[in-house]
Amino acid sequence: MLDITVIILTYNEEVHIRRCLENVAPIAKDIFIVDSFSSDTTLDIAKKFDNVHILQNRWENNYAKQFNWGLQNAPIRTKWVLRLDADEYLLPELVEELQSKLPSLPEDVTGIIFNRRHIFMEKWMKRGIYPVKLLRVFRYGKGMCEQRLMDEHIQLSEGRAVEFEHDFCDHNLNDLSWFCHKHVNYAIREAVDLLDIELDLTGVAETDENKNISRQAQAKRMKKHKYVRQPLFWRSFAYFCYRYFLKGACLDGKVGFIWTFLQGWWYRTLVDAKVYEIKKACGSDKEKIKRFLQDKYNITL
Incomplete structure (x- = not known):
């Protein structure tokens, strides 16, 4: 033991x-x-x-x-x-x-x-x-x-x-319906995370280089900062192509396509749709966004 x-x-x-x-x-x-x-x-x-x-x-x-x-x-x-x-x-x-x-x-x-x-x-x-x-x-x-x-x-x-x-x-042993529902729940939190990187909603700008997390986690976080600067919806498609073609997920057969499509394109597009929804309602007004998140999604920043 x-x-x-x-x-x-x-x-x-x-x-x-x-x-x-x-x-x-x-x-x-x-x-x-x-x-x-x-x-x-x-x-x-x-x-x-x-x-x-x-x-x-x-x-x-x-x-x-x-x-x-x-x-x-x-x-x-x-x-x-x-x-x-x-x-x-x-x-x-x-x-x-x-x-x-x-x-x-x-x-x-x-x-x-x-x-x-x-x-x-x-x-x-x-x-x-x-x-x-x-x-x-x-x-x-x-x-x-x-x-x-x-x-x-x-x-x-x-x-x-x-x-x-x-x-x-x-x-995970649950079915595809459960998998998709879980990602629907994740999407709003991921959208808020991207908006926080873009607009600094929390008022505490990230300094990832000072965070003592793994090197891959740091690299992934910095890629996320670059991802935020790309156009909505185009970026989710590009991410799918990167994983499916350049990273070789296309070689994992039908299951590889389902996995990469759902997690790498569908989910990322849903996240972008949430970002679009929030910006359409609030623009880039930080306080308005925070009130919107509290009222609609019970998320407090």
Whole structure:
């Protein structure tokens, strides 16, 4: 067993939670479920595991806020913390790598970056987006989730991160209707994130170079800043073409097309439509936009 605590956010995750817990329970000293008052059997399943502890907190439409609440309120007694979603799991090779390397890492290493692979419609999306490198393990007290509506990463307060070789999987078992509905919900938050980059709605201009997040996360964030400056709707089409043709997703067959179209074009077009909707109603008036978001989407900046 490793000197590590796992934090998992849940809301009605009965389809995933057993797989997730069976994956990490053998290697983790403690697992904290931060639940948003699930109404299915999520908690009944979780209670069957001896090292699982359950906390409940009201969801406020903000992943970072919920994760940091768990980090602050869970009685963590380990050196390391692993952030994991209920529909994710570590591959056996990554488990072995953790067992081999984690106990002997030098003290100045405070974060560990994994490769994330997406499994979509039971197929690994090898091209177009893989590998996504994410900092998912950090020394307790040395990291927290940066406060963003979307695209939030673990940010280290000190030390350095190292990359591990092997992968964890994002493997959601819900159907396409669920997938699309989830992205409809994501779209407004992504639109607000883009508007914040463009107009500085929050009044705190980003200085990404000073954020202690992974190099790939920094590069992705800077690409997002360039993306914001491109014309609405054209940019979503260009992004699809980039992933599908230049990054090779076209080689992943029909499933690769569905994945790249839905996530890389349809979703991005929906985000642009939300940006267009907000600007049509408010122009570039920051205060008017913030009131619009509060009144229509219950989003407070």
